[in-house]
Amino acid sequence: QSVLTQPPSVSAAPGQKVTISCSGSSSNIGNNYVSWYQQLPGTAPKLLIYENNKRPSGIPDRFSGSKSGTSATLGITGLQTGDEADYYCGTWDSSLSALVVFGGGTKLTVL
Amino acid sequence: EVQLVQSGAEVKKPGESLKISCKGSGYSFTSYWIGWVRQMPGKGLEWMGIIYPGDSDTRYSPSFQGQVTISADKSISTAYLQWSSLKASDTAMYYCARLWSFNWFDPWGQGTLVTVSS
Helix, strand or coil: CCCEECCCEEEECCCCCEEEEEECCCCCHHHCCEEEEEECCCCCCEEEEECCCECCCCCCCCEEEEEECCEEEEEECCCCHHHCEEEEEEEECCCCCCCEEEECCEEEEEC | CCEEEECCCEEECCCCCEEEEEEEECCCHHHCEEEEEEECCCCCEEEEEEEECCCCEEEECCCCECCEEEEEEHHHCEEEEEECCCCHHHCEEEEEEEEECCCEEEEECCCEEEEECC
């Protein structure tokens, strides 16, 4: 069971918008930056969003991130079939249980 | 280009030892923490630990403390993950990744698949 809670799956049609939530606590999301990773089938995770809402070079502005309190959200607009992947949130955790924590992952299906 | 290149897939028997590697290039290897992440078949990402190659300061997830050893050889810009006695439950893909500002991982290595089977 992951420290950060994500929905197991989301789906939407091409061209539509989808959001993926990530819920934590004051020891992790509440007091630390959130990052998001995309894992395409059979590949390594790739950084999509860092420091809650910043995009690395090369990541299109269709991808966005936000944070409020102890929750974070990844938004994807103009969905493409190539966006079908697993998406993970991650953050630092100030408790004694772990330093780095990830969400359980969300499988995005573009119908 | 900043890159992390991991060693190839391994097939081992229970009880055997193993050391996999992660070689960094394109940046100052000693100036950034490197993390290891496990992904069991069909499952999510689990953080195992991090190491600062500059002085080999190492931190482990409580779930992996005592189960694995993380090390680094800064002279060849390489980090390692090792097991002294593998179990079938160690079968997984293992990723290394560079840690930025104790916040996010980028880039990631391509992964090393470890299969433990009798």
